[in-house]
């Protein structure tokens with residue numbers, strides 16, 4: 001399943017790039033992340049807790065940054081192993097930063113796959129959950145940086 | 156499976172009292188067909204299940220009401236609904252839906268309360284009951300309230316029901332001369348979970364359609380009522396042109412989510428084709 005989107009950041013590209021490479025800051029923008037550990041500057045582990053209605057999930061997450069082109073691109077592999085369920089969530093996340101005057105457009109593509117028993121719960125759950133997390137991520141980024149989303153233009 | 160407590164209260168009120176709105180690991184169980192699947196796959200680990208099997212018999216009975224509506228107790232099984240002649244006369248679309256809903260083993264134990272509260276958007280009955288303008292009546296410590304089925308579902312497994320609120324019955328309003336139809340599309344066996352479900356209920360004045368309610372299931376996070384299609388068909392003679400336009404309106408306005416039964420583009424094509432077919436089915440039905 002592919003999830004794509006754009007977030008407009010009210011900050012220059014270098015500053016946004018630095019923030020995206022700051023694991024602690026990045027993790028603080030994602031709902032439900034705890035126990036972030038930096039193994040080195042390209043490998044991280046964390047715990048992600050999330051819920052769908054009355055069902056709770058806890059994932060052990062491993063992140064490996066596979067490509068960095070400063071200050072335009074970051075690509076990462078993310079693997080989530082759910083506690084107590086046979087299955088795995090694997091994602092490749094590619095983030096491109098496009099300078100637009102004093103602002104930056106964060107253009108992202110996240111390609112995810114579910115295997116094992118997680119697969120039977122289905123992609124739609126993943127998609128609706130991902131959307132919710134995306135909204136929260138954008139909100140937290142905005143709060144931290146006074147960012148503005150491209151979608152939310154004047155009406 | 157982890158150990159859990161099983162309670163067997165003998166009244167609906169006692170069942171409600173055993174729920175804890177703060178603790179999502181306590182759930183009621185009706186037929187158990189959906190819950191067991193979630194437990195077997197380790198997705199859900201309850202600490203306590205409250206079986207509704209022994210609650211008052213009235214909640215597993217159904218029948219017409221003096222005001223012309225039809226009442227179905229939440230513990231009525233899908234098989235009971237399938238075989239009830241009064242219900243089949245009142246809303247034939249329900250019996251028609253049951254023939255293709257899973258298999259007889261599931262229908263013999265699954266209940267209408269569970270089918271509505273489960274909140275999986277890949278289900279056949281919720282869109283049908285939305286198209287019939289049905290409501291659920293709930294029971295909680297605060298008393299009872301009526302909720303249109305159209306407003307019951309929020310998203311995947313998510314309903315507006317509070318943690319200590321149960322569905323006790325379903326009320327379908329009088330249908331008068333309305334016609335209704337449900338088209339289910341499966342991509343594997345015919346009785347599989349739907350890849351798409353289209354429910355339509357409408358009044359027909361000659362060939363002219365009025366007050367249509369078109370509901371699509373299994374393509375989004377909840378059953379979707381498609382007002383864009385209703386706007387195309389209401390007040391119109393059901394010519395081939397109008398039917399085509401309605402299919403296009405559906406394909407353009409319904410956002411589809413890919414799942415194991417098909418991609419988003421495939422589901423959009425299913426929407427287009429099945430909305431047209433549902434309209435034709437209703438037009439061609441004997442009033």
Ligand SMILES: Cc1cc2nc3c(=O)[nH]c(=O)nc-3n(C[C@H](O)[C@H](O)[C@H](O)COP(=O)(O)OP(=O)(O)OC[C@H]3O[C@@H](n4cnc5c(N)ncnc54)[C@H](O)[C@@H]3O)c2cc1C
Nearest residue numbers: 185186187188189190257265266268269270272278279322
């Ligand atoms: C093999 C198989 C095939 C299936 N195929 C189809 C299909 O083709 N089409 C389709 O539509 N469905 C299909 N289903 C799903 C089936 O319709 C549901 O599992 C069933 O309707 C759930 O009813 P239940 O009484 O068994 O619910 P339960 O499993 O008892 O409960 C389901 C959920 O609802 C809650 N709940 C139950 N009763 C109430 C109540 N009165 N008030 C509030 N909450 C309540 C429970 O806490 C639980 O969260 C299939 C299921 C199986 C196992």
